[in-house]
Amino acid sequence: MADNQRVVIIGGGLAGLSATMKLCELGIPVDLISLTQVKRSHSVCAQGGINSCNEQTRQLGDSEWKHFDDTVYGGDFLQQQPPVKEMAYWAPKVIDLMDRLGVTFNRTFEGYLDRRRFGGTLYKRTAFAGATTGQQLLYALDEQVRRWETQGMVRKFEFWDFLGPVLDEEGRCVGAVAQDLVTMEIHAFPAAATIVASGGCGLIFGKSTMSVFCNGSAVSRCFQVGAKYGNPEFIQVHPTAIPGSDKLRLMSESARGEGGRVWVPRTPQDPRPPKQIPESERYYFLEERYPQYGNLVPRDIATREIFNICVNEGLSVEKGRMAVYLDLTHIPREELDRKLGGILEIYEKFQGVDPREQPMKIFPAVHYSMGGLWVDFAKSSDGGLQAGDPANQRTNIEGLYAIGECDYQYHGANRLGANSLLSCIFSGLFVGPCIQTYIKQSGGAAVTRTPSTLFDAAVSAQQKRHEDLLNCRGGENPYLLHQELGDVMTRAATVVRHNDQLDSAYAKVEELQQRAARASISDTGSWTNQNVVFTKALQDMFPVAKAILRGARLRDECRGAHYKPEFAMPSLTETDPEARRREAEQWCDRFEENNRRYLKSTIARWNGTDPDISYEDVDTSLIPPRPRLYGLVGAEIIEQVWRERQAKRKEQVATAGQ
Amino acid sequence: MSAPTPANPSSPAHPTKVNVRVLRQDGPGQPAYWERHQVDYEENMNVISVLQKIAAQAQTVDGKKVAPVAWECGCLEEVCGSCTMVINGRVRQSCSALVDSLLAENATEIELRPMEKYPVIRDLVVDRSRLFHALKRLQAWVPVDTYGHLGPGPRINRPQQEEMYPLSKCMSCGCCMDACPQYQKIELQRRPGESDEQYQRRKEAAYEQGFVGAAPISQVVLFNSHPTGKSIADGRLDALTETGGIQVCGNAQNCVAVCPKDIPLTKSIARAGRAATLHSIKRFLEK
Numbered sequence: 001m002a003d004n005q006r007v008v009i010i011g012g013g014l015a016g017l018s019a020t021m022k023l024c025e026l027g028i029p030v031d032l033i034s035l036t037q038v039k040r041s042h043s044v045c046a047q048g049g050i051n052s053c054n055e056q057t058r059q060l061g062d063s064e065w066k067h068f069d070d071t072v073y074g075g076d077f078l079q080q081q082p083p084v085k086e087m088a089y090w091a092p093k094v095i096d097l098m099d100r101l102g103v104t105f106n107r108t109f110e111g112y113l114d115r116r117r118f119g120g121t122l123y124k125r126t127a128f129a130g131a132t133t134g135q136q137l138l139y140a141l142d143e144q145v146r147r148w149e150t151q152g153m154v155r156k157f158e159f160w161d162f163l164g165p166v167l168d169e170e171g172r173c174v175g176a177v178a179q180d181l182v183t184m185e186i187h188a189f190p191a192a193a194t195i196v197a198s199g200g201c202g203l204i205f206g207k208s209t210m211s212v213f214c215n216g217s218a219v220s221r222c223f224q225v226g227a228k229y230g231n232p233e234f235i236q237v238h239p240t241a242i243p244g245s246d247k248l249r250l251m252s253e254s255a256r257g258e259g260g261r262v263w264v265p266r267t268p269q270d271p272r273p274p275k276q277i278p279e280s281e282r283y284y285f286l287e288e289r290y291p292q293y294g295n296l297v298p299r300d301i302a303t304r305e306i307f308n309i310c311v312n313e314g315l316s317v318e319k320g321r322m323a324v325y326l327d328l329t330h331i332p333r334e335e336l337d338r339k340l341g342g343i344l345e346i347y348e349k350f351q352g353v354d355p356r357e358q359p360m361k362i363f364p365a366v367h368y369s370m371g372g373l374w375v376d377f378a379k380s381s382d383g384g385l386q387a388g389d390p391a392n393q394r395t396n397i398e399g400l401y402a403i404g405e406c407d408y409q410y411h412g413a414n415r416l417g418a419n420s421l422l423s424c425i426f427s428g429l430f431v432g433p434c435i436q437t438y439i440k441q442s443g444g445a446a447v448t449r450t451p452s453t454l455f456d457a458a459v460s461a462q463q464k465r466h467e468d469l470l471n472c473r474g475g476e477n478p479y480l481l482h483q484e485l486g487d488v489m490t491r492a493a494t495v496v497r498h499n500d501q502l503d504s505a506y507a508k509v510e511e512l513q514q515r516a517a518r519a520s521i522s523d524t525g526s527w528t529n530q531n532v533v534f535t536k537a538l539q540d541m542f543p544v545a546k547a548i549l550r551g552a553r554l555r556d557e558c559r560g561a562h563y564k565p566e567f568a569m570p571s572l573t574e575t576d577p578e579a580r581r582r583e584a585e586q587w588c589d590r591f592e593e594n595n596r597r598y599l600k601s602t603i604a605r606w607n608g609t610d611p612d613i614s615y616e617d618v619d620t621s622l623i624p625p626r627p628r629l630y631g632l633v634g635a636e637i638i639e640q641v642w643r644e645r646q647a648k649r650k651e652q653v654a655t656a657g658q
Numbered sequence: 659m660s661a662p663t664p665a666n667p668s669s670p671a672h673p674t675k676v677n678v679r680v681l682r683q684d685g686p687g688q689p690a691y692w693e694r695h696q697v698d699y700e701e702n703m704n705v706i707s708v709l710q711k712i713a714a715q716a717q718t719v720d721g722k723k724v725a726p727v728a729w730e731c732g733c734l735e736e737v738c739g740s741c742t743m744v745i746n747g748r749v750r751q752s753c754s755a756l757v758d759s760l761l762a763e764n765a766t767e768i769e770l771r772p773m774e775k776y777p778v779i780r781d782l783v784v785d786r787s788r789l790f791h792a793l794k795r796l797q798a799w800v801p802v803d804t805y806g807h808l809g810p811g812p813r814i815n816r817p818q819q820e821e822m823y824p825l826s827k828c829m830s831c832g833c834c835m836d837a838c839p840q841y842q843k844i845e846l847q848r849r850p851g852e853s854d855e856q857y858q859r860r861k862e863a864a865y866e867q868g869f870v871g872a873a874p875i876s877q878v879v880l881f882n883s884h885p886t887g888k889s890i891a892d893g894r895l896d897a898l899t900e901t902g903g904i905q906v907c908g909n910a911q912n913c914v915a916v917c918p919k920d921i922p923l924t925k926s927i928a929r930a931g932r933a934a935t936l937h938s939i940k941r942f943l944e945k
């Protein structure tokens with residue numbers, strides 16, 4: 001256990017903890033840095049479950065390949081396919097391992113794992129532990145890491161803030177600098193390799209369904225020293241959350257599944273209590289606009305419609321805050337208790353209102369970041385990943401790796417439910433042997449050969465930033481600036497995006513960034529100073545916010561979570577069969593042309609003041625991209641044309657090969 | 659835990675301001691002092707949003723500029739265990755403590771204090787490392803051979819799972835320990851010249867003299883009932899029968915009354931107690 005092998009891991013959510021325990025098993029010691037006790041990481045919030053193909057679904061025709069296919073189709077083909085394929089093939093093994101570690105998954109009567117169905121698939125792939133799957137998975141990993149801690153393999157630095165990677169003259173990452181949040185001391189952590197596993201960045205949007213730790217600061221600090229950021233504009237917004245003054249808590253889709261109706265009063269901000277508003281004065285906008293699907297339209301459509309009603313049509317049920325009613329009060333109480341008890345209790349607990357008596361107030365909320373640090377992969381001969389290759393999960397900075405929600409690799413333009421817990425644990429386990437190879441090849445050079453002056457300089461630079469901030473008296477209030485940033489980002493860069501709004505949002509964010517540089521710190525002490533730590537995180541939100549806005553501005557198309565009405569693919573309008581066929585041909589031409597331009601990863605690089613955007617090809621070698629036609633008028637004929645084209649293409653390839 | 663009293667959101671009885679009294683302390687070993695704050699009332703507020711407003715205002719009700727109150731929070735939905743504090747005299751999570759129900763308890767003000775049994779770091783932030791140390795000492799994990807692929811875990815039938823699941827929801831918030839009459843505060847001061855490691859070792863030694871507390875006992879029950887976890891059950895029971903072990907529990911049952919996750923702690927303690935007794939007899943006969 002030579003100390004020149006020590007690896008530093010930033011973050012102890014599912015990704016960071018699984019990497020930690022795997023490295024320990026390989027005999028590599030770990031320094032684990034986290035803003036909080038790792039057991040309290042954001043991963044505890046996940047409720048729904050974790051996906052894998054399993055014995056039950058297999059008998060119905062499911063396979064790892066189909067899980068892979070659902071994932072890239074759901075992600076609108078924006079993922080690099082080899083890592084996704086590898087993940088889908090590992091999924092059953094990941095769940096087996098978590099089962100062995102003691103996760104209290106729900107069971108069938110006989111004692112096998114029970115499964116439920118989630119969005120974007122026909123199969124019951126999702127294993128779950130009550131409504132707290134993320135918590136249970138995290139605890140199992142936390143326990144294993146504690147076990148390694150007692151054996152001296154892990155040193156935990158909990159309540160520490162990662163301030164940035166340390167790079168040597170050749171641009172290699174040789175460790176990290178972090179600050180103790182209790183004593184405010186700043187230290188360097190030399191490391192043979194550094195892994196960032198810092199999760200999502202929901203706080204950039206002010207409030208989201210995420211924990212307060214998800215501020216994106218760790219990723220931003222890597223981005224600002226040269227790490228590439230991939231697909232920043234892809235942010236998943238969940239249609240139904242409970243707007244709270246501190247957080248937007250998730251309200252499960254099952255409420256609509258059991259008959260919940262979404263409506264707003266036809267009079268803007270009708271002051272009457274909702275139960276007193278007669279049927280005729282209620283606007284059941286989903287039911288009216290989508291008579292076929294009603295309240296159960298697909299997730300992205302529901303999200304867009306609710307947003308539209310509040311922001312563009314001004315029909316929010318509350319002034320100054322965006323909300324619509326989700327009404328269950330027409331359903332008998334005992335039926336609600338039986339089917340929806342758990343989630344209704346959450347609403348009751350946090351809103352102090354009984355949703356069996358009063359309609360719930362809900363609104364879409366930022367939920368997940370598909371984009372993140374760009375990472376490489378090494379493709380194997382079967383189209384998956386080359387195990388143990390040091391390129392896997394490596395950022396463009398040698399020695400710096402990224403895993404979990406903070407990498408950009410697995411979910412493309414849209415994440416399927418219950419796939420994130422999987423990608424976090426998978427990437428954490430998979431990266432272990434890759435790091436081991438890297439350390440072998442580099443001989444832990446980072447630690448042994450880097451002069452200590454380099455680390456001293458990195459610490460002094462951070463010390464200076466800290467002290468400058470403490471002395472700053474610019475008059476700006478960091479908490480209020482954060483609220484403003486959140487408002488701008490939520491208005492311009494969530495559900496529906498318009499180029500003019502993105503432009504003005506960028507200008508506004510620029511202004512806020514400059515004001516944040518003049519923040520006044522109300523606490524100038526040197527002990528547990530949360531005020532200065534928050535201000536630092538706030539300042540580091542701007543580079544990521546800018547990358548999100550610019551990425552969205554430049555992508556003139558609709559793909560997954562990124563929706564610009566101006567560039568939406570049209571429904572077919574012709575009724576004459578031949579004309580309709582021609583229209584479908586044109587539709588497919590346009591689809592292909594659009595893919596040639598935009599089926600590319602957005603790559604942001606920080607130039608010191610703004611992100612520079614470029615594009616990289618996506619590896620779609622395993623499953624050719626195809627149109628997503630859900631809910632589109634004319635879908636059948638488009639699909640037919642598309643299939644014929646694909647068949648013709650195959651034929652051409654076959655003849656060319658002869 | 660009892661459900662909060664639902665309040666009618668459109669009731670006109672709502673105040674426009676909320677008075678808050680906070681017990682502050684600038685650092686370990688420093689004197690504690692009360693401070694009064696006032697924030698604007700908002701619908702559906704919880705104690706977290708009150709503290710957020712206090713941080714943004716950074717001044718007391720009399721307009722005195724002060725540093726923001728320090729506190730811990732994370733998930734804001736009662737699953738991470740971060741935000742424990744004593745609110746209106748009862749230890750609980752501040753994220754699920756709604757202002758409306760607190761004002762129903764006491765209309766004049768909300769009183770916030772740090773947990774009582776853990777050393778204050780600053781204001782409402784306390785050092786709960788003792789709790790995590792207990793989990794180490796009791797080997798609260800499943801000792802698997804390897805993280806390689808060896809197929810699924812042992813079969814566990816549904817009734818067994820239904821016993822284990824509630825125990826595995828413990829979020830190490832510390833409420834149960836804070837309310838326990840047998841759990842005494844252990845607070846050490848760092849000695850001049852003492853290294854981090856030395857201080858840490860001295861703290862851990864002191865923790866091991868104190869009562870382990872209800873939550874870790876319940877974890878022993880959880881892991882000793884897991885088919886693989888069981889294989890080191892004796893080691894856990896050894897630790898549970900040492901100084902500060904289960905025998906310290908006076909069965910006051912305060913713990914179960916305050917647990918925000920409704921964990922059946924008294925049942926766990928009874929089960930662990932029986933197992934510990936049998937274990938002690940076994941160890942005695944082995945001598």
Ligand SMILES: Cc1cc2nc3c(=O)[nH]c(=O)nc-3n(C[C@H](O)[C@H](O)[C@H](O)COP(=O)(O)OP(=O)(O)OC[C@H]3O[C@@H](n4cnc5c(N)ncnc54)[C@H](O)[C@@H]3O)c2cc1C
Pocket residue numbers: 010011012013014015016033034035036038041042043044045046047048049050133134160161162163197198199200209210211213214215216217218250367368403404405406417418419420421422424
């Ligand atoms: C309400 C909700 C429900 C969800 N439900 C599901 C579900 O059912 N299924 C599913 O698959 N996915 C779900 N997701 C998504 C999933 O929970 C997350 O994507 C996943 O948990 C992220 O894990 P992680 O390990 O990448 O990061 P996290 O768990 O977020 O951990 C990040 C770690 O990094 C640390 N950190 C961050 N910044 C710093 C810094 N500057 N310095 C030091 N440390 C730092 C933190 O302390 C923490 O330890 C849900 C998400 C939400 C919000």
Ligand code: SF4
Pocket residue numbers: 834837838839840841871872906907908909910911912913914927
């Ligand atoms: S039952 Fe035991 S652990 Fe619970 S409060 Fe009483 S003495 Fe403490």
Ligand code: SF4
Pocket residue numbers: 827828829830831832833834835872873876916917918919920921923
């Ligand atoms: S048993 Fe309950 S009160 Fe005690 S730490 Fe666990 S969750 Fe908190």
Ligand code: FES
Pocket residue numbers: 731732733734735736737738739740741742751752753754
């Ligand atoms: S913030 Fe997580 S329990 Fe209160």
